[in-house]
Amino acid sequence: MQHLDEGTLHAWLDRDRSGLTSAEFAEIAAHLGACPACARRLDEARSLAGRSAAILAGAAPSVVPPAFSEIQARAAGVGGAASAPRRRPWIPLGWAASIALALGLGWFGRGLVPGGEAAGGSGAPGAEGARLAAAPAESAPPGVEIALPAPTEPRVEAAAPALLPSQARVALAEEAAAWTEDRVADAAPTDLTIAPTVFDGDAARADQGAISDLPPPRATSGSLALRGRVTNPDGEPLAAVQVYVPGTGTGAVTDSDGSFALDLPASLRDTAEPIRLTAQRLGYRVAQLDLAAANDSVWADVELEPALLALQEIVATGLVDPVEGARSPISIAPVTRETMPVAVAGNPVENLQGGIADVQINLNNGERIPVAVSSWIPADLDEAARTFGAPIVFVPDLPVVEVEIGRLDGARAVRVVQEHPYGLLTLVQVRAAESTEPGSAALATGTVTLIVGEMRITGAGSLPADTVRALLEHIR
Amino acid sequence: MKTDWETVYRASYQDVVRFLARKIWDEDRAEELAQEAFLRALGQEPENPRAWIFHVAGNLARDEARAVVRRKKHLALLRTETEGASEASPTPVAELEAREESERVRQALEGLAERDRDILLLWDAGLSYAEIAEQTGLAAGAVGTTLARARKRLVESHDSIGGTHAALG
Numbered sequence: 001m002q003h004l005d006e007g008t009l010h011a012w013l014d015r016d017r018s019g020l021t022s023a024e025f026a027e028i029a030a031h032l033g034a035c036p037a038c039a040r041r042l043d044e045a046r047s048l049a050g051r052s053a054a055i056l057a058g059a060a061p062s063v064v065p066p067a068f069s070e071i072q073a074r075a076a077g078v079g080g081a082a083s084a085p086r087r088r089p090w091i092p093l094g095w096a097a098s099i100a101l102a103l104g105l106g107w108f109g110r111g112l113v114p115g116g117e118a119a120g121g122s123g124a125p126g127a128e129g130a131r132l133a134a135a136p137a138e139s140a141p142p143g144v145e146i147a148l149p150a151p152t153e154p155r156v157e158a159a160a161p162a163l164l165p166s167q168a169r170v171a172l173a174e175e176a177a178a179w180t181e182d183r184v185a186d187a188a189p190t191d192l193t194i195a196p197t198v199f200d201g202d203a204a205r206a207d208q209g210a211i212s213d214l215p216p217p218r219a220t221s222g223s224l225a226l227r228g229r230v231t232n233p234d235g236e237p238l239a240a241v242q243v244y245v246p247g248t249g250t251g252a253v254t255d256s257d258g259s260f261a262l263d264l265p266a267s268l269r270d271t272a273e274p275i276r277l278t279a280q281r282l283g284y285r286v287a288q289l290d291l292a293a294a295n296d297s298v299w300a301d302v303e304l305e306p307a308l309l310a311l312q313e314i315v316a317t318g319l320v321d322p323v324e325g326a327r328s329p330i331s332i333a334p335v336t337r338e339t340m341p342v343a344v345a346g347n348p349v350e351n352l353q354g355g356i357a358d359v360q361i362n363l364n365n366g367e368r369i370p371v372a373v374s375s376w377i378p379a380d381l382d383e384a385a386r387t388f389g390a391p392i393v394f395v396p397d398l399p400v401v402e403v404e405i406g407r408l409d410g411a412r413a414v415r416v417v418q419e420h421p422y423g424l425l426t427l428v429q430v431r432a433a434e435s436t437e438p439g440s441a442a443l444a445t446g447t448v449t450l451i452v453g454e455m456r457i458t459g460a461g462s463l464p465a466d467t468v469r470a471l472l473e474h475i476r
Numbered sequence: 477m478k479t480d481w482e483t484v485y486r487a488s489y490q491d492v493v494r495f496l497a498r499k500i501w502d503e504d505r506a507e508e509l510a511q512e513a514f515l516r517a518l519g520q521e522p523e524n525p526r527a528w529i530f531h532v533a534g535n536l537a538r539d540e541a542r543a544v545v546r547r548k549k550h551l552a553l554l555r556t557e558t559e560g561a562s563e564a565s566p567t568p569v570a571e572l573e574a575r576e577e578s579e580r581v582r583q584a585l586e587g588l589a590e591r592d593r594d595i596l597l598l599w600d601a602g603l604s605y606a607e608i609a610e611q612t613g614l615a616a617g618a619v620g621t622t623l624a625r626a627r628k629r630l631v632e633s634h635d636s637i638g639g640t641h642a643a644l645g
Contacts, residue, residue: 007621
């Protein structure tokens with residue numbers, strides 16, 4: 001798996017002024033969504049950026065600018081007092097505020113580092129890979145094995161007409177728009193809301209005016225247009241699927257219609273080798289298709305089979321600071337073999353019990369959870385952690401919509417819902433093993449369940465026992 | 477189009493002073509140089525006025541640093557200001573901590589390579605990656621990587637200096 005390099009992670013954090021193109025933005029977002037290792041490194045980078053900003057603020061003077069007219073007067077050569085530069089008034093309180101900020105951020109940052117190291121284990125990526133890396137299909141995590149439905153062979157259907165390169169732009173712009181509204185405000189004019197629902201040449205031409213401010217597409221003349229659509233087995237479109245052709249550095253993410261557009265080097269057409277298209281999305285089995293490129297355009301219909309995530313892909317959080325013994329409220333790490341020392345038998349998620357503590361929630365603007373939320377959540381989760389080894393929660397760079405702690409047949413359940421651009425994404429951890437209420441329908445074992453997209457749990461306050469049971473069934 | 481220097485001034489003056497203050501470690505002098513930069517700007521029509529100001533300010537800071545070395549003048553970063561100190565003085569402890577912290581920041585920054593320091597300060601002043609690249613001579617694509625390294629070094633350097641911050645952390 002090629003990971004995002006440090007520079008890319010920082011450029012992502014500074015995306016309001018790092019000049020990322022919409023295409024880069026979308027690809028980084030897609031990678032972060034699919035790669036727990038990079039998501040964790042992003043968190044470290046965020047901590048670093050926050051701390052360095054706080055450190056710099058610790059020596060930033062407060063400044064009260066003199067009126068511009070004073071500058072003009074001096075420029076005009078007006079003599080006397082006006083020609084002397086004005087001195088900065090000393091404002092001690094400004095310093096105090098800076099220090100408070102530095103201390104506050106430092107505290108957060110400190111919690112992050114040891115937690116990350118302790119939990120990092122084999123998950124710590126060493127590779128400084130290509131900027132726009134996509135995970136290769138072979139990188140399915142080793143270790144825990146979960147029975148999965150047999151893979152369905154993806155279909156390849158007839159070729160479609162060649163399409164304008166601008167559609168790639170539209171698709172990527174849409175992607176970017178979905179990830180953050182701020183970004184699209186910068187990157188594109190407001191009339192970008194025209195959705196490229198169908199790959200239609202006329203529509204694309206009509207859209208061209210609206211997207212003229214966007215960066216040019218990667219494609220160059222003489223390229224091979226690969227277009228297609230990704231669906232689930234029911235034929236419903238899948239958005240946010242990474243599609244790419246390994247070895248070409250070319251990839252895209254599907255839009256809300258499941259459509260994608262890739263412009264490949266024309267040289268691929270001339271070789272005898274088939275074009276290997278890879279499609280992957282969190283929660284689905286990776287699909288690979290070999291496509292024959294007979295002419296200038298290729299159409300691919302891809303079907304992705306749902307799959308439960310291997311446990312390594314779950315990002316667990318928060319560990320106890322090994323030095324100070326303090327709980328670190330913010331850290332993020334993949335679940336590794338080290339955190340699961342027990343040989344897997346039966347339901348593998350049982351092994352996670354007691355091995356995870358605390359909770360992390362990141363917002364997509366780099367801030368931590370809102371004050372209104374954090375004022376009660378940590379305390380409650382701390383208690384939860386002591387009680388049963390704790391909730392896990394994650395997904396970096398998505399806003400938290402709701403967090404709630406409920407009860408399930410006498411045991412506690414934590415539910416976090418984050419707003420995913422393509423639907424709610426819900427993470428649930430339930431440990432019901434402590435349920436002792438007589439006659440309750442409590443489950444005998446704990447579960448950790450990640451629910452993505454269509455498999456959505458709703459319900460307020462608690463999780464219905466039958467829902468959890470159904471999920472357990474699904475895991476098994 | 478004529479440059480509206482007043483708007484640039486309003487938007488950037490504070491940032492320029494902060495930028496300069498952490499390069500030459502003399503806040504009064506930083507204000508003087510910032511004003512000097514804007515004085516020189518009047519009548520100029522650069523492509524990117526804000527970047528231009530930082531460019532001039534950076535040059536002024538370099539000249540200043542050389543002059544300071546020549547004069548062997550030791551500039552105290554932190555001075556006790558008599559005027560105005562009574563009306564808005566924080567507690568003595570807070571003041572002391574602020575002073576210690578600022579000195580640590582200074583040491584941490586001065587321990588960095590000049591390019592790393594510049595890139596951090598320019599970033600802190602709100603410049604875009606493209607502007608930073610232009611100013612430092614870095615390739616635009618290298619700003620993120622350099623900034624990542626500079627941030628790491630600053631934090632490490634700062635933490636290695638120790639002090640109340642770490643103890644409280």
